[in-house]
Amino acid sequence: MILRSATALIVVGLFAFGRPNDDTYASTPSSSASPSLPKPPKLAPFKERLTAAQSVKVQTAILGVELDSTLESAHSKLDSLGHSMAAPVDEGDEVADRSKGDHKVSWQLTKTDYGSVFVKADEKERITYIAAYLRPGKEMPFDKIGELEKAPVLTDRVVAWDVVRPNRPLIRVVARGSERKANSITMFIVKRPRTD
Secondary structure, three states: OHHHHHHHHHHHHHHHHOOOOOOOOOOOOOOOOOOOOOOOOOOOOHHHHHHHHHHOOEOOEEOOEEOOOEHHHHHHHHHHHEEEEEOOOOHHHHHHHHHHOOEEEEEEEOOOOEEEEEEEEOOOOEEEEEEEEEOOOOOEEHHHHEOHHHOOEEOOOEEEEEEOOOOOOOEEEEEEEEOOEEEEEEEEEOOOOOOO
């Protein structure tokens, strides 16, 4: 099951980062693509990407908060660093979010290099998504977050890693910023569509 999940994660998911004219394709900064049309990503063979995802060293927690941990543990780690509030929900999205059982909480932090952290948890209050925003002047070099040579997506503005571990959910880690320094780091559990 992990191998099949990894296949879906790596084969399908790699294109989630590219938007036309947004310089988020898996190409090197010296790419000779036309300025009006971004060059499509040239990906390594599947086995190489899977091996990289299984062995990559990359940050998978923010201030001690990890994916698949409980919302309660996030409160215990982050409440002392700032103040939290339930994320506001648009009226149109409220019914959909309630039906899914999602919980959203954000923290405004005062005692760290991060200015804010946002988490989303499922109906069991297990964290499925973390977004952290670094303060101006505290940007983090991409290579301090993870091994760049094992990132299937890398430009000067975005880097993304796939993380495959035995008996753990599939994870994607994405850092965005400029000049290979992140001002935000996002981590999320990759959910595959059900095929029953």
